[in-house]
Amino acid sequence: MNRVATSVIMSPLATRLGRLYKVDQDELLELERLTHSHRLYERDSIIVERNQRQTQFILMIEGWAARCRYSPDGSRQIIHFLLPGDLATPDVFVIRYSDHDIVALSDVTVRLIDPEALTALIAGSNSLAPGLWWAAELEDAILREHIVRLGRRSARARIAHLLLELHRRLLNVDQATEEVFVMPLSQTIIADTLGLTNVYVSRSLSQLVKDGMIDVKGRIISIIDRARLAEECDFDIAHFHENSSFKESYMGNN
Amino acid sequence: MNRVATSVIMSPLATRLGRLYKVDQDELLELERLTHSHRLYERDSIIVERNQRQTQFILMIEGWAARCRYSPDGSRQIIHFLLPGDLATPDVFVIRYSDHDIVALSDVTVRLIDPEALTALIAGSNSLAPGLWWAAELEDAILREHIVRLGRRSARARIAHLLLELHRRLLNVDQATEEVFVMPLSQTIIADTLGLTNVYVSRSLSQLVKDGMIDVKGRIISIIDRARLAEECDFDIAHFHENSSFKESYMGNN
DNA sequence: CGCACCTTTGAAAGCTTTCAATACGGGTGG
DNA sequence: CCACCCGTATTGAAAGCTTTCAAAGGTGCG
Numbered sequence: 001m002n003r004v005a006t007s008v009i010m011s012p013l014a015t016r017l018g019r020l021y022k023v024d025q026d027e028l029l030e031l032e033r034l035t036h037s038h039r040l041y042e043r044d045s046i047i048v049e050r051n052q053r054q055t056q057f058i059l060m061i062e063g064w065a066a067r068c069r070y071s072p073d074g075s076r077q078i079i080h081f082l083l084p085g086d087l088a089t090p091d092v093f094v095i096r097y098s099d100h101d102i103v104a105l106s107d108v109t110v111r112l113i114d115p116e117a118l119t120a121l122i123a124g125s126n127s128l129a130p131g132l133w134w135a136a137e138l139e140d141a142i143l144r145e146h147i148v149r150l151g152r153r154s155a156r157a158r159i160a161h162l163l164l165e166l167h168r169r170l171l172n173v174d175q176a177t178e179e180v181f182v183m184p185l186s187q188t189i190i191a192d193t194l195g196l197t198n199v200y201v202s203r204s205l206s207q208l209v210k211d212g213m214i215d216v217k218g219r220i221i222s223i224i225d226r227a228r229l230a231e232e233c234d235f236d237i238a239h240f241h242e243n244s245s246f247k248e249s250y251m252g253n254n
Numbered sequence: 255m256n257r258v259a260t261s262v263i264m265s266p267l268a269t270r271l272g273r274l275y276k277v278d279q280d281e282l283l284e285l286e287r288l289t290h291s292h293r294l295y296e297r298d299s300i301i302v303e304r305n306q307r308q309t310q311f312i313l314m315i316e317g318w319a320a321r322c323r324y325s326p327d328g329s330r331q332i333i334h335f336l337l338p339g340d341l342a343t344p345d346v347f348v349i350r351y352s353d354h355d356i357v358a359l360s361d362v363t364v365r366l367i368d369p370e371a372l373t374a375l376i377a378g379s380n381s382l383a384p385g386l387w388w389a390a391e392l393e394d395a396i397l398r399e400h401i402v403r404l405g406r407r408s409a410r411a412r413i414a415h416l417l418l419e420l421h422r423r424l425l426n427v428d429q430a431t432e433e434v435f436v437m438p439l440s441q442t443i444i445a446d447t448l449g450l451t452n453v454y455v456s457r458s459l460s461q462l463v464k465d466g467m468i469d470v471k472g473r474i475i476s477i478i479d480r481a482r483l484a485e486e487c488d489f490d491i492a493h494f495h496e497n498s499s500f501k502e503s504y505m506g507n508n
Numbered sequence: 509c510g511c512a513c514c515t516t517t518g519a520a521a522g523c524t525t526t527c528a529a530t531a532c533g534g535g536t537g538g
Numbered sequence: 539c540c541a542c543c544c545g546t547a548t549t550g551a552a553a554g555c556t557t558t559c560a561a562a563g564g565t566g567c568g
Contacts, residue, residue, distance in 0.1 A: 186545085199548085201547095203548085206548080
């Protein structure tokens with residue numbers, strides 16, 4: 001835990017960009033070698049604060065974080081989970097003040113990159129810009145999916161859908177096997193994500209277990225019957241845009 | 255209705271970018287003069303279809319449209335409203351196939367711009383790229399706000415919040431007065447947006463009217479008591495990022 | 509005038525929350 | 539090694555918000 005990855009080992013972001021969006025390996029290495037510093041955050045600490053001036057391009061290396069908003073009554077809505085390889089502040093180039101908090105849900109390691117250094121690197125590359133842009137668009141797609149989940153699905157289906165989504169995202173950064181993954185979230189955090197209460201998350205989750213679709217052992221989730229799970233919540237991986245490539249984009253060499 | 259704006263009159267997008275993000279007027283004129291074609295869509299027609307290959311940068315000129323997703327049971331979730339001046343396909347540069355539908359909610363006029371022509375224009379400009387990027391980030395902020403709305407607010411508050419948000423967005427493109435705006439949406443469409451039923455939208459909306467917060471006459475909405483409305487739903491315009499400027503961004507000349 | 513679409517209203521049912529109490533699990537100290 | 543503790547998870551019963559089903563009332567337009 002909290003060990004800082006060395007530069008020779010590909011970061012989770014590079015893994016995703018290379019594997020899923022066919023970004024050139026050598027340009028990914030440039031990204032890895034870019035001057036930067038790592039920073040650790042303990043669980044429950046604030047990585048970015050709402051209304052705070054943003055100055056760094058922040059990249060998730062290890063651990064889980066979340067974008068969230070707090071309401072006056074103290075309730076919290078988790079907007080998006082940030083996993084290893086995700087861009088925490090893709091908007092640092094054009095937005096000065098963050099409109100939400102980013103909090104660490106586990107101990108977290110991030111990389112801080114100077115926006116101007118990144119701009120310079122991108123200028124000398126032809127696959128990095130579309131690659132990073134693709135990663136940012138991927139988050140948008142997940143946000144849209146989250147809206148559908150909140151607006152049109154039952155508690156059971158919301159939970160099933162979230163599990164499948166997180167599993168897929170972890171698979172894409174080599175942090176899950178085909179059937180098992182670690183989800184460091186309390187049921188209260190899941191509730192804050194899905195617009196439910198922790199009590200009802202407990203009830204619904206144990207129903208999924210009883211129905212033989214998943215298995216839960218502490219923070220370890222096993223997908224037992226993916227087909228039934230996916231059918232129940234209308235899960236579709238199309239929105240992960242995994243069959244794209246920068247070479248086929250309008251920013252590629254086509 | 256459906257009259258095509260001439261190139262000399264600033265499009266709603268240019269209005270927003272100039273006024274809210276301080277993009278240079280002359281560069282905005284370049285954008286207006288860019289080769290392009292207009293296209294009309296009737297109400298209920300499909301502007302972009304899910305899984306369809308995207309090829310054009312589409313700009314909303316007139317009318318309302320929505321990003322939406324249909325579930326197997328036939329229910330629909332509206333993800334985001336597209337108003338005049340909005341970017342319908344900001345992701346055309348890096349995403350090949352759309353993950354959702356864009357449908358016309360009223361008769362709609364759009365501008366179709368060739369992505370490569372836009373790329374060329376942006377390359378010769380220094381405020382257009384951050385401007386368009388800012389507009390895209392603004393949509394992200396609205397999506398995040400929508401998630402909070404769906405996850406953590408009552409039906410009443412969801413409706414109040416949506417009304418205030420749409421009012422603000424229309425104000426920013428000169429399509430509303432301080433108190434009144436036209437919302438060409440049936441209550442069923444509002445329900446599809448807010449994760450409710452049309453019946454309950456009707457009940458909640460008439461409560462807001464009875465409580466003297468708003469007035470509804472057909473499609474014309476009047477904000478009567480903005481303060482109370484905003485307080486009830488915790489509305490905050492910070493996420494519109496209206497006090498930013500490209501000159502203060504990492505892509506500006508700072 | 510009549511049809512199509514939209515809104516309103518009532519009553520019953522349903523999903524989820526609330527409140528409150530009990531159980532579990534992992535780490536610490538005796 | 540066991541007792542204790544704290545955060546987390548589970549369970550029950552009652553209440554509440556929203557949906558469903560159904561029917562009636564409006565509104566605009568050909």
